[in-house]
Amino acid sequence: MSGFAQRLEKASMATKSLVCVGLDPDPARMPVPDVFEFNRAIVDATAALVCSYKPNLAFYEAMGIPGLEALQKTIAHIRSAAPTAIIIGDAKRGDIGPSAQAYAKAMFQVWGFDAITINAWGGQDTVTPFLEDESKGVFVWCRGSNPGSADFQDVQVGVEDESSVPLYRKMALDCQEWNTNGNLGLVVGATVPRQLQDVRATCPAMPFLIPGVGAQGGDLEAAVRQGADSRGRAALINSSRGVIYASTGADFAQAAAREADKLRSSINQVLEADGKGWS
Numbered sequence: 001m002s003g004f005a006q007r008l009e010k011a012s013m014a015t016k017s018l019v020c021v022g023l024d025p026d027p028a029r030m031p032v033p034d035v036f037e038f039n040r041a042i043v044d045a046t047a048a049l050v051c052s053y054k055p056n057l058a059f060y061e062a063m064g065i066p067g068l069e070a071l072q073k074t075i076a077h078i079r080s081a082a083p084t085a086i087i088i089g090d091a092k093r094g095d096i097g098p099s100a101q102a103y104a105k106a107m108f109q110v111w112g113f114d115a116i117t118i119n120a121w122g123g124q125d126t127v128t129p130f131l132e133d134e135s136k137g138v139f140v141w142c143r144g145s146n147p148g149s150a151d152f153q154d155v156q157v158g159v160e161d162e163s164s165v166p167l168y169r170k171m172a173l174d175c176q177e178w179n180t181n182g183n184l185g186l187v188v189g190a191t192v193p194r195q196l197q198d199v200r201a202t203c204p205a206m207p208f209l210i211p212g213v214g215a216q217g218g219d220l221e222a223a224v225r226q227g228a229d230s231r232g233r234a235a236l237i238n239s240s241r242g243v244i245y246a247s248t249g250a251d252f253a254q255a256a257a258r259e260a261d262k263l264r265s266s267i268n269q270v271l272e273a274d275g276k277g278w279s
Contacts, residue, residue, distance in 0.1 A: 003134045003135035003182075003183065004114075004115065004134060004135055004136060004137040004182070004183040004207075005182055005183070005207065005234070007086060007114065007135065007137075008051075008086055008137065008207055008234070008236075009233060010084055011051040011052060011084045011085055011086045012051045012233060013278070014051070014084040015048060015049060015050060015051050015084075015264075016264075016268065016278040017049060017050050017051045017264045017267070017268075018051060018224070018228070018233075018235050018236060018237050018264075018267050019049060019050040019051060019052075019236075019237060019238075019239070019260055019263050019264045019267065020050065020051065020052035020053065020054050020086075020088070020209070020236040020237060020238040020239075021042070021046055021050050021052070021053050021054070021238070021239065021240070021243050021244065021256075021260060022053075022054045022055075022056060022090070022211075022238050022239065022240025022241075022243075022244070023039050023042065023043075023053055023054065023055040023056070023074065023240075023244065024055075024056045024059045024240045024241065024244065025038055025039065025059050025060070025063075025067075025070070025244075026059065026245075027063070029245050029248065030252075031247070031248050031249055031250065031252045032252075034070075035060075035063065035066075035067065035070035035074075036069075036070040036073045036074055036077075038244075038252075039055075039070070039074040039077070040073075040074070040077050040081075041252070041253035042243075042244050042252075042253055042256050043074070043077060043078055043081050043082060044081055044253065045253040045254060045256050045257040045260075046243070046256055046257050046260040047081045047082040047085070049257065049260040049261050049264050050082075050085065050260055050264070051084075051085060051086060051236070052085055052086040052087070052088060052236050052238075053078055053082070053085055053086075053087055053088070054087075054088040054089075054090050054209075054236075054238055054240070055071055055074060055075070055087070055088075055089065055090065056090040056240070057071070057089060057090060057091045058090075071111075072111075075087060075111065075112060075113075086114045086115055086137070086236070087112075087113050087114050087115075088113065088114065088115045088116065088117065088137070088139070088209070088236075089107050089111055089113035089115070089116040089117070090116075090117050091103075091107060091116050091117060091118070092117050092118060092119045092141060093107065093116065093117075093118050093119065094118055094119030094120060094121055094122060094126045095122065095126060096122050096125040096126055097125070097129075100125070100126055100128075100129035100130065101129045103129075103130075104129050104130045104132070107130075108133060108136050113136075114136065114137060115136060115137030115138065115139060115185075116130065116136075116137075116138060116139070117139045117140075117141060117187055117209070118130055118138055118139070118140055118141070119140075119141050120140045120141070120171065120175070124174070124178055127140065127175070127178055127184070128178065131178070131179075131180075131181050131183060131184060132181075133183075134181040134182060134183045135183070136183060137183050137184075137185055137207065138183060138184050138185065139185045139186060139187045139207075139209045140171065140175050140184065140185070140186055140187065141187045142168050142171045142172055142175070142186040142187055142188050142199060143168040143171075143186075143187075143188045143189060143192055143195045143196070143199060144187075144189055145189025145190060145191045145192065145211045145212030146189070146191075149168075149189070149192075152167060153166065153167050153168040153171075154166045154167065154168065154195075155167045157170050159173065166195070166198075168188075168195060168199065169198060169199065169202055171186075172186060172199045172202045172203050173202060175203070175206070176202070176203050176206065179206065184206065185206050185207035185208060185209060186199060186203060186206055186207075186208055186209070187208075187209045187210075187211065188200075188208055188209075188210060188227065189210065189211055189212040190210050190211065190212035190213045190219060190220065190222070190223035190227070190237070191212040191219075192212075193219050193222035193223065193226050196208075196210070196222070196223065196226040196227050197222075197226040200226055200227060200228075200229070204229060204230065205229055205234065206234070207234045207235070207236070208227050208228075208234065208235045208236070209236045209238060210223050210227045210235055210236065210237045210238060211238045211240075212238075213237055213238070213239050213242070213263070220237070220263075220266055220267065220270075221266075221270050223235075223237055224237065224267050224270040224271065225270060225274070228271070228276070231276060232271040232274065232276025232277075233276075237263070237267060239259070239260075239263055242259060242263075243256050243259045243260050243263070244256055246258065246259040
């Protein structure tokens with residue numbers, strides 16, 4: 001088990017949770033004006049219930065320098081309030097050569113994320129620069145939770161020993177081959193349980209980041225059964241809007257905690273029913 005895989009296992013065991021909360025601040029929906037104070041309240045309320053937080057960089061970049069400063073403070077606060085939690089920088093970066101190396105330095109060394117999401121459209125050259133530190137996780141966007149993902153990701157392509165497979169499966173097969181440091185994972189949506197099952201069968205041990213439950217309406221039970229590994233682990237089931245905007249009133253943090261607890265309990269019920277609960 002790699003350094004990142006061990007960190008992920010430790011984070012999940014600490015809270016008996018596979019829940020990842022997406023921190024996607026939208027000033028139009030937040031009940032408080034300060035982004036960091038919003039995030040701080042969410043983190044404090046959910047720290048004992050989740051194993052990971054996933055700030056989506058787009059929301060912070062959209063607010064300019066103040067947004068980036070809020071992100072910096074948010075990361076520091078998560079380190080203090082939830083020291084075992086995995087912090088995923090949802091950046092979906094994808095480039096080659098010096099540009100990819102610079103992105104890797106920015107995400108891991110400057111921002112200090114434990115893991116990031118990337119786009120591997122450019123092939124292995126866009127993935128390798130991010131994998132050098134085995135303690136850092138890299139989640140490749142494999143099969144999206146959005147309907148339009150099928151436009152390209154479900155297209156049939158030829159591979160060795162098979163006449164054709166969907167492009168997302170080709171992506172999974174290649175990522176498994178590139179995973180020499182054991183720190184490469186895949187992003188596969190909860191809204192596509194058949195594809196999720198297919199990718200898990202292809203990559204039985206790799207960690208999965210699974211968006212799409214909650215506001216996007218993904219099948220939670222299928223996400224757990226099809227997305228977790230044979231032990232009921234190695235999965236991060238993400239909910240963003242469904243947790244952080246559970247209430248737009250003064251009780252927003254308490255409402256977020258209720259939703260996170262409900263999500264964790266629902267996941268754990270599935271695990272326990274399958275004999276894969278937390279010992």
